Amino acid sequence: MREIWMAVKRFLKERFSLRGDTDYEQNTIDAVRRGVMFKGVNLWTLIFATLIASIGLKVNSTAVIIGAMLISPLMGPILGVGLGTAQYDFPLIKKLFKNLLIATLFSIATSWLYFCLTPLAEAQSELLARTSPTIWDVLIALAGGIIGMVAVASREKGNPIAGVAIATALMPPLCTAGFGLAVGSVQYFAGALYLYIINSVMIALGTFRVAKLLKYPVVEVHTDKQRLTKRIIALVTVVIIAPSIFLAYRLVKNTVYEDSVNRFVATAFDLPDSQVLSKELSADPQGNKTLKVFVIGTPVDSS
Template sequence: MKAPNRSMFVIKRFLKEYLDLRKDKDNELATVESIRRGVEFKGANLWILIFAIFIASLGLNVNSTAVIIGAMLISPLMGPIMGIGLSVGLNDFELMKRSLKSFLITTTFSVATSTFYFLITPFTQVQSELLARTSPTIYDVLIALFGGLAGVVALSTKEKGNVIPGVAIATALMPPLCTAGFGLASGNFVYFLGAFYLYFINSVFISLATFLGVRVMHFHRKDFIDKNKERTVRRSIVFIVLLTMCPAIYLTFNIVRATIFEQKVNRFVTEQLNFPNTQVVDQKIRHRGDTTEIRVVLIGEDVPEASIFIARNKLEDYGLVQTKLLVVQGMNNNGVDLSSIRAMVMEDFYKSSEERLKGQQERITSLENSLNSYKLYDELTQRIVPELKVLYPSVKALSIARTIETRVDSMRMDTITLAVMKFSSKPTQSERDKITEWLRARVEAKQLRLIVEKD
């Protein structure tokens, strides 16, 4: 019995040694004050947010990921969200009121700014970066949760590092707000609700992560002299938390359920609608009351109705209960979603073009490097000639070039520098060695071979 106890002791000691957060914990008051400062949104902070929203909206409009990332690095949007989580963890009702007020102000200004931009911009086409912010998935929830945990742990350590900008990028709070503004500007309330839904979920789970971090690291809660006031504050905080978390929990449950359902549909389509000489070009899921319809577009040879009937009978085997399968075949069928097919073709064309351009760019870079090496030796030769006239008056001509030498016996290839020199009278072996060493140092060549000719 001693061996298992000893093993458990060693494991506990190991975990305590490497996973204890309190070793790197900064002064608690400094951490709390740092988060408190980020809560306030007045003057410069608010203007920075407005400019960042403009930049993010531009990035979404022109489909530039780099511009969107830059805007997220600028934005100070994380402050009020982390402040809400901190206030719950510390039982600080005043901080909660300030954080919620700032959160509402920042959200309102962000949506208003992005709406204004998309109302005046001449570019109205919906880009892929905009579409990506209209429907949250379970991955967005997990990213927000773990990103928030990383943020609060980083803020509580002595060496803050660059974690907070990384959390701001990973959790992507700004793009959904800009997409919500686009939805309002274009009158597309589906986009607005989907994007705002994503923003709300991210905000709630970042706050939840901050709350968990504060409790795990045992931050001191706010003490009240008046116990009645303390009870009132706690009840108020619990009420606000429940008011916020209940919709978030319900929405997250729906996200998880939708993600699991989509995985089942993808597995069903991959395994049961995989026919020779036929390809699935589009699939969509439509919910209609208690039933769900899977609409699949096939291109290529027509699949017999009997095969489709067999696939329909296997829907329940994949957990797709009360689900209908609609298969669209033939390019002349009016049910074919040509816009989806066109988008897929354009995406494939873009990818192939991008790969081809990348290959051409690499080849151009290689040729430019080779050309630069030739130019380098031409310039070196011109600079060396005057020095050679002084050091070796018998030199009549000089040529320097880089070449590849291949060993016949082993096929080994080496890059060497050749120097061909013509003399009015051939130098001695000792002079050749000196000239070789001088040239090697002068042209900075690892391997240099001197060829001597008599003029």
């Protein structure tokens, strides 16, 4: 039995090992560090990617939004934060946070300016989708960070980075935050910014875990400082995740309730010579809910 277990263990280790496919450590580190500065070409690329994403969000075009996410250079400094943290390279982390802050401010400012000038003022579904992040966004971003770092560390980079850029959606939340500022909506601004923070932190965390797994060299720092860094990472992760769990619970609760309302309407108003035009569900400040159903055809008995 022990021999079987050892054979299975060797098989799994061989199959899941990343060592055979990874590039030289220094090549990976250099590749990540090259994409962290936001000036010149990178800054212009970011500004126009933000503009494209803002237009896509406003006209509700998924294809345009995906294109903007592929163009955006935002992924670089976030991967860099994860790698720098894994190496305890604090000067690099400081530099990365500075560049990430610059990129964030430029993106929000660009989208704010666009939405201030555009004549279209109504929020489309692509915009609204970025205002209520949940635990599922946390899981997507974490998985994206892991596969993103695995792709960067591999000899053959392949297509995962493009997929990560689309799945984790860093650019749309920033544009939605700019929209929130333009229309004066704290809900849109705060919700979108929270989604952006979730994505950024979880991508960095995924990168951190992969870099640790691959045993990248660390800068010589005191053990106490390393221990403090790990505690800060744990604390930030909990603080970031906690609200998303509550929002996910509320989303599931609302979805279940809306499904029950739809089933009730479909059953109760399945009448001959009558058709449901629309339904309206509202709630007062005390939480009492009212359902109004608008029907045409044969009069319905109120009982």
